[in-house]
Amino acid sequence: MEVVIAPAEELAVLAADAIEALLRRDPATVLGLATGSSPLRVYDELARRHREDGLSFADARGFMLDEYVGLDAAHPQRYRNVIETEIASRVEWPADQVSGPDGLADDIPAACAAYERAIADAGGVDLQLLGIGTDGHIAFNEPGSSLASRTRIKTLTAQTRVDNARFFGDDVDQVPTHCLTQGLGTIMQARHLVLLATGRQKAEAVHQLVEGPISAMWPGTVMQLHPHATVLVDDAAASRLQLGDYYRQTFASKPDWQGL
Ligand code: GLP
Numbered sequence: 717m718e719v720v721i722a723p724a725e726e727l728a729v730l731a732a733d734a735i736e737a738l739l740r741r742d743p744a745t746v747l748g749l750a751t752g753s754s755p756l757r758v759y760d761e762l763a764r765r766h767r768e769d770g771l772s773f774a775d776a777r778g779f780m781l782d783e784y785v786g787l788d789a790a791h792p793q794r795y796r797n798v799i800e801t802e803i804a805s806r807v808e809w810p811a812d813q814v815s816g817p818d819g820l821a822d823d824i825p826a827a828c829a830a831y832e833r834a835i836a837d838a839g840g841v842d843l844q845l846l847g848i849g850t851d852g853h854i855a856f857n858e859p860g861s862s863l864a865s866r867t868r869i870k871t872l873t874a875q876t877r878v879d880n881a882r883f884f885g886d887d888v889d890q891v892p893t894h895c896l897t898q899g900l901g902t903i904m905q906a907r908h909l910v911l912l913a914t915g916r917q918k919a920e921a922v923h924q925l926v927e928g929p930i931s932a933m934w935p936g937t938v939m940q941l942h943p944h945a946t947v948l949v950d951d952a953a954a955s956r957l958q959l960g961d962y963y964r965q966t967f968a969s970k971p972d973w974q975g976l
Contacts, residue, residue, distance in 0.1 A: 748844030865899030
């Protein structure tokens with residue numbers, strides 16, 4: 717696992733560089749998309765590169781991590797709509813090339829199985845962007861999630877609903893109680909995991925993710941088993957890392973050509 721500690725703007729550039737390198741090498745790259753505030757600077761940077769440097773998403777595919785259950789199709793907080801607003805529309809990404817789990821399906825298990833098949837049929841995810849919840853969840857794999865889980869329905873914890881109330885007019889009752897989420901086993905099949913975390917409220921989750929024992933209680937710790945995982949954190953989110961100085965030194969001495 718590579719840990720990079722830098723200001724948030726630099727982290728976004730590093731993540732965008734990794735995505736751009738993939739798209740330039742293979743325009744049909746498969747990207748894994750995350751919602752939440754953590755990837756927003758990356759999306760801003762990709763939109764800028766699309767606008768100014770012609771970075772094209774015309775042949776790329778995108779798969780989202782998760783979706784709320786039951787939010788109507790036009791709801792602005794439905795994750796498919798958030799992704800459309802924050803990235804897809806800004807890079808002129810054809811709508812039928814970006815998919816998410818269907819939170820409005822009548823047959824939820826069938827929809828989850830279909831989503832797993834769609835990812836596999838696309839050849840798997842090349843680079844998966846991730847954030848982390850304050851309780852250590854990645855996507856919506858809440859504490860207690862099987863480390864081998866696949867796309868399925870989950871109940872959101874009270875903590876996650878409080879954390880996400882800011883997107884619902886600070887009214888926790890408006891936050892859905894359930895979601896569909898790629899499982900930890902699904903996420904682990906992506907070829908490169910890139911997790912972003914900023915702010916002191918993420919410090920304990922980041923410490924556990926990087927340095928804690930692998931445990932379903934801190935679902936992000938499964939990333940320790942991934943052969944190509946990158947954790948991009950600012951000083952505040954890195955503040956509880958025991959080996960922070962070592963990660964700083966390692967990154968400072970890394971040759972420029974190496975990338976993430
Ligand atoms: C949300 C999302 C996750 C996200 C996490 C952190 O609930 N389902 O994919 O990574 O919580 O969100 P934020 O980046 O806004 O802190």
